[in-house]
Amino acid sequence: MTAARAGARVIRHPSGPVLASAAAARLATKLVDVLAERDVAHLVLTGGTIGIGTLAALAQLPAREAVDWGRVHLWWGDERFVPAGDKERNETQAREALLDGLPLNPEFVHVMAPSDGPDGDDAAAAAERYAAELAKYAGSDGKDAPEFDVLLLGMGPDGHIASLFPDHPGTREVAPSVIAVHNSPKPPPDRISLTFRVIQAAREVWVVASGAEKAEAVARALSSADQVHTPAVGAHGTEATLWLVDEAAAGLLR
């Protein structure tokens, strides 16, 4: 059975800084709402300028204190496969932008292994390790990952999301939940990424895109059906799909 696909809602913002601030406020409110209904929330973070910018904006938002962070599981949609603490790691940037200032439960911060971690430089083994971690927190009904409440994604000018790049092998992977990525066109070359199947099983997928250099990919992602050539086509959730963009990134939309 294919997961239902929620139609995309595009929400435009006047600028990148306003987009980051508004996305942060939206995220804080969403987490409060989820935690009012469920024991825990599952949030997937992304790397990238506006993705990290949203976390930095949340760090400045008094409303962040309305979130019971001890009940929030944090995951990553992708990670650069570099040593622990490397400034290139999405985890490092997220910790510096926001996480180190939050009262998180360390056991609920699920990082993708670094290239000097338990699997050494074996990215495939590190991907399998993350797949096992996802499965550990999956619901009952045979799924292999938790039903994420919000899955954040940035998008590259080429239309990539997470570390799923146009026409790359990872865009055709359907069985695994997590894959190793090599020869990434965006440095560094070695990465770990969730696959489309796991991304698309999230309740809500939020794509945040800022800047004129994203306008062509935004327009293509919202009008194409080919997630192999334009991976952002595959950014959709089962209950909601939000495109949170600034006017520059929305420049080619009607």
Ligand SMILES: O=C(O)[C@H](O)[C@@H](O)[C@H](O)[C@H](O)COP(=O)(O)O
């Ligand atoms: O590890 C990464 O690089 C990100 O997860 C990647 O998917 C990023 O979100 C996009 O490339 C957008 O990045 P920018 O916002 O910096 O263009």
